[in-house]
Amino acid sequence: MASGERAMDWCVRFGRRLAGERGEEMVRLAAWRSAACAGVVVTAVAQSLVAGIGLWLAGIPQAGVLSAVILLLCIAQLGPLLVMVPAAVWLFVTGATWPGIVVVVFAVMAVISTTCCARS
Numbered sequence: 780m781a782s783g784e785r786a787m788d789w790c791v792r793f794g795r796r797l798a799g800e801r802g803e804e805m806v807r808l809a810a811w812r813s814a815a816c817a818g819v820v821v822t823a824v825a826q827s828l829v830a831g832i833g834l835w836l837a838g839i840p841q842a843g844v845l846s847a848v849i850l851l852l853c854i855a856q857l858g859p860l861l862v863m864v865p866a867a868v869w870l871f872v873t874g875a876t877w878p879g880i881v882v883v884v885f886a887v888m889a890v891i892s893t894t895c896c897a898r899s
Contacts, residue, residue: 823853826889830859833885837878839866849889859889 787810794806831846839845845866849859863886870879 819854819856822892823850825892826850826853826859829885829892830863830889833863833882833889834866836885837866837870837875837881839870839878839882860886863889 790806790810791803794802794804796802798805827846827850830849831842834842834845845862849862852861853859863882867879867882867886870876870882
């Protein structure tokens, strides 16, 4: 946002007029929570993108649907492993060793992307 600082200042002043110091505090808390939620969503998108590419490369059926499930799980802060681990196990059990390794590698990358996105 080009004028984000001005908008924030206006909101803080408005909150102060409505409820004094407590109103200003509530506006700042709402802004902080909004930024935190945006970070969760960006991290979830990164994780589901990496995991989805791994599922697709491994030839997992319905990789797009599973990627959507991973996105929802990541937004709920549960992570991609709830889908990736069973997919890898299924591949190894059915004898698809190399695709199973691909899923494991991409699962690790998806989990690592959590820490990379959290730092930025």
